[in-house]
Amino acid sequence: MSIEINAEGVDRAIAQMRGALDALGGKRGERAIANALNQSLAQGRKEAARQARRAYTAPIKKLFDNINIQRARASKLEGQLELSGKPGVSLIHFKAQPNTPATHPKSGVTVQVKRKESRSPAVSKHGGSKSFIGKKKQGGYGVFVRHLAFDKDGNRKDKFEMLLGPSPIQALQRRDAQAHVAEKVREAFMPRLNEQIDRALPALAGK
Secondary structure, rough: EEEOOOOOOOOHHHHHOHHHHHHHHHHHHHHHHHHHHHHHHHHHHHHHHHHHHHOOOOOOHHHOOOOEEEOOOOOOOOEEEEEOOOOOEHHHHOOOOOOOOOOOOOOOEEEEOOOOOOOEEOOOOOOOOOOOOEOOOOEEEEEEEEOEEEEOOOOOOOEEEEEEOOHHHHHHHHHHHHHHHHHHHHHHHHHHHHHHHHHHHHHOOOO
16 A cells, blocks of 8 residues: 655746756756755655544554655656555554453453544454454564364364554545645745755855
């Protein structure tokens, strides 16, 4: 699952600063634009993380596998923010209670997935037992349910399902959320470009 946000809508700012950019010269001007684009995309990255954090209770370090910036260069004045995540995040990270190892509460584990929603029991859409805290094969702990199962000889061989919450990247699947992040990039671009030009002009003048 991935979302791409382009650094569009900055042409007007570049046009407004065209005189100063021309004074810097081709390569210096292009470097100034590329640096401003990359700094603006970094602001968009922070805003994307804030939006996901406001929507879901999972810690920010669990929200995205990658929030990557495809950086602009002087030779290619295009930048992009790419957000990618797993289909789900372990439900234990959504304020699971209790969350201590090998805990089997009679009523099951409860979680709070979204900040604006109340706590609710952790259940599987496939049925199964009451949820409990168990150890993952790869290490660490998760919220599990047990499903009654038998092997081909009729011997009981239960299966365990680890429950997942939504990937918080879903907070940015809405068009309006993506537009908000893109707007933050645009808002940041003009002041960043001004800063880059202010730094470069004195050096050009030999100061």
